[in-house]
Amino acid sequence: MRSYLILAAGCFIVQSCTKNYDHVVIAGDQSGIVKYPVNWEAAADSSVHALTTGFWNSGGSYFNKDNGGDASFHYWPQAHALDVLVDAYERTQNNSLKALMDSWYTGVRQKNGNTFLNEFYDDMEWNALAMLRAFNATGDEKFKTAVNQLWTDIKGGWNSNMGGGISWRKAMPAYKNTPANAPACILAARLYRQFKTASDLEWAEKIYTWMKDSLYESGTGWVIDGINNKGDGARDLWKFTYNQGTFIGAALELFEITGNPVYLNDAIKTAGYTLSDNTLTNSGDRLLRDEGGGDGGLFKGIFVRYFSLLIQHPQLPESYRTRYVSYLKHNFETLWYAGTTKPAVLFGTYWKRKPGNTTDLTTQLSGAMLIEVAATLKKKELF
Numbered sequence: 352m353r354s355y356l357i358l359a360a361g362c363f364i365v366q367s368c369t370k371n372y373d374h375v376v377i378a379g380d381q382s383g384i385v386k387y388p389v390n391w392e393a394a395a396d397s398s399v400h401a402l403t404t405g406f407w408n409s410g411g412s413y414f415n416k417d418n419g420g421d422a423s424f425h426y427w428p429q430a431h432a433l434d435v436l437v438d439a440y441e442r443t444q445n446n447s448l449k450a451l452m453d454s455w456y457t458g459v460r461q462k463n464g465n466t467f468l469n470e471f472y473d474d475m476e477w478n479a480l481a482m483l484r485a486f487n488a489t490g491d492e493k494f495k496t497a498v499n500q501l502w503t504d505i506k507g508g509w510n511s512n513m514g515g516g517i518s519w520r521k522a523m524p525a526y527k528n529t530p531a532n533a534p535a536c537i538l539a540a541r542l543y544r545q546f547k548t549a550s551d552l553e554w555a556e557k558i559y560t561w562m563k564d565s566l567y568e569s570g571t572g573w574v575i576d577g578i579n580n581k582g583d584g585a586r587d588l589w590k591f592t593y594n595q596g597t598f599i600g601a602a603l604e605l606f607e608i609t610g611n612p613v614y615l616n617d618a619i620k621t622a623g624y625t626l627s628d629n630t631l632t633n634s635g636d637r638l639l640r641d642e643g644g645g646d647g648g649l650f651k652g653i654f655v656r657y658f659s660l661l662i663q664h665p666q667l668p669e670s671y672r673t674r675y676v677s678y679l680k681h682n683f684e685t686l687w688y689a690g691t692t693k694p695a696v697l698f699g700t701y702w703k704r705k706p707g708n709t710t711d712l713t714t715q716l717s718g719a720m721l722i723e724v725a726a727t728l729k730k731k732e733l734f
Contacts, residue, residue: 472521479538692708
């Protein structure tokens with residue numbers, strides 16, 4: 352029997368929902384996956400419902416490490432959980448999500464030592480980006496105040512080691528990497544676009560120039576992870592999907608501001624490398640790679656967030672849009688048909704494999720981001 356998703360929109364943490372699913376039968380076409388019609392809006396609703404009921408710590412007002420009873424607090428995934436709440440709120444205008452964002456602010460700040468400041472610059476940047484989106488979605492000034500405080504601290508991470516760049520963490524001023532610089536560039540550019548402070552644009556351009564000179568292979572589109580980790584000036588030649596995604600995001604932001612086609616071309620080249628490189632994409636399955644649980648569980652979702660912005664950009668040539676949509680559609684269909692444990696709606700580290708009854712918050716968030724993007728692209732009739 353083919354299954355259809357039945358879940359009323361707006362069923363989140365404050366409501367009880369009836370979910371009717373059949374488990375997917377892996378048989379049939381060449382992919383080994385039986386496809387059936389999916390209401391992607393309802394799929395996104397069920398994904399958010401799983402997040403807010405299975406991972407939310409109502410006593411502490413933050414998201415637990417997993418849905419299996421580990422209530423430990425990890426700072427940087429909280430940002431991406433907030434991002435998913437903003438995605439869902441913008442899509443539904445469900446007030447229970449707005450209330451949850453408000454609780455998130457109180458709980459995460461308290462668990463982080465009554466501050467949003469942190470040892471790691473990249474972690475602060477993720478939270479600043481998410482809270483800027485929360486401010487724009489809700490108009491709540493406390494989010495904007497926190498963003499400004501974080502941005503002031505983040506700028507203090509720039510130094511002359513390795514020719515510039517923002518350090519990964521305060522205790523390692525000489526180690527620079529993409530995770531600490533690409534999100535900072537996106538943040539600076541978005542602050543400039545919204546509030547028109549000239550120095551923010553200067554920061555965005557300065558950070559991007561340093562990244563492109565130090566951590567980017569212009570011939571291929573590979574975004575290298577870091578430099579000088581061991582104090583020897585060498586580059587860390589790891590390949591991670593989230594580095595590709597945040598560099599795309601930084602390039603897009605500067606293209607929006609300047610109109611310089613070099614930035615759009617950089618984004619296209621970076622996307623193309625991600626889709627064609629056998630480390631970043633599993634060539635046999637045409638799926639984004641399995642980057643494991645823990646921190647790595649979040650990487651694909653971050654890539655998808657910024658890659659989807661490139662897909663939706665009106666100046667992206669249609670030939671690229673067609674290819675990108677086909678690739679991403681294959682990923683979210685595979686996740687939903689084959690890689691989602693139902694009816695709990697849990698996602699695993701590889702989007703072709705179900706996770707069982709427990710999964711990490713980071714891994715769940717990547718899947719949730721992908722399903723939110725599916726709903727967005729469907730609404731815009733891009734597939």
